[in-house]
Amino acid sequence: xxxxxxxxxxxxxxxxxxxxxxxxxxxxxxxxxxxxxxxxxxxxxxxxxxxxxxxxxxxxxxxxxxxxxxxxxxxxxxxxxxxxxxxxxxxxxxxxxxxxxxxxxxxxxxxxxxxxxxxxxxxxxxxxxxxxxxxxxxxxxxxxxxxxxxxxxxxxxxxxxxxxxxxxxxxxxxxxxxxxxxxxxx
Numbered sequence: 001x002x003x004x005x006x007x008x009x010x011x012x013x014x015x016x017x018x019x020x021x022x023x024x025x026x027x028x029x030x031x032x033x034x035x036x037x038x039x040x041x042x043x044x045x046x047x048x049x050x051x052x053x054x055x056x057x058x059x060x061x062x063x064x065x066x067x068x069x070x071x072x073x074x075x076x077x078x079x080x081x082x083x084x085x086x087x088x089x090x091x092x093x094x095x096x097x098x099x100x101x102x103x104x105x106x107x108x109x110x111x112x113x114x115x116x117x118x119x120x121x122x123x124x125x126x127x128x129x130x131x132x133x134x135x136x137x138x139x140x141x142x143x144x145x146x147x148x149x150x151x152x153x154x155x156x157x158x159x160x161x162x163x164x165x166x167x168x169x170x171x172x173x174x175x176x177x178x179x180x181x182x183x184x185x186x
Contacts, residue, residue, distance in 0.1 A: 097140030
């Protein structure tokens with residue numbers, strides 16, 4: 001089944017559940033996290049690494065997943081005391097070995113089902129932040145565990161599996177981000 005069907009069915013199941021299934025009390029003044037509701041999507045943050053070629057074309061960086069070798073973008077779980085965009089930038093360094101300027105405002109969201117070790121599928125909502133790459137590192141934590149591929153946003157949309165990520169690449173292709181040099185002229 002696709003993401004849309006799975007989550008539509010999940011939503012129907014949630015409507016049938018009573019409020020008694022929700023946590024009765026939360027310590028302190030913190031809001032109830034969606035993850036506390038069984039089966040609710042968890043959050044991840046991803047970087048969409050990109051660069052401008054000498055010819056003026058925009059390229060994006062894909063990496064392979066460690067287990068299935070599918071093409072994905074660097075992503076990971078939230079980290080304490082780090083802004084979502086900074087988490088995305090850290091994942092880009094750890095998984096792809098790239099550094100640069102990350103935008104604070106997300107460029108999009110996509111969903112996928114993460115396979116857990118117990119065989120269960122966990123819905124995940126991924127917020128994506130554009131990262132203009134200024135440096136590719138020779139050494140980085142996951143070097144040798146993943147492949148890297150610089151490609152056009154259109155080709156990236158063909159290579160990834162998640163429909164919403166495909167759409168995000170197609171939208172990114174049409175949306176030209178200004179280079180820092182361009183910003184300084186205004």
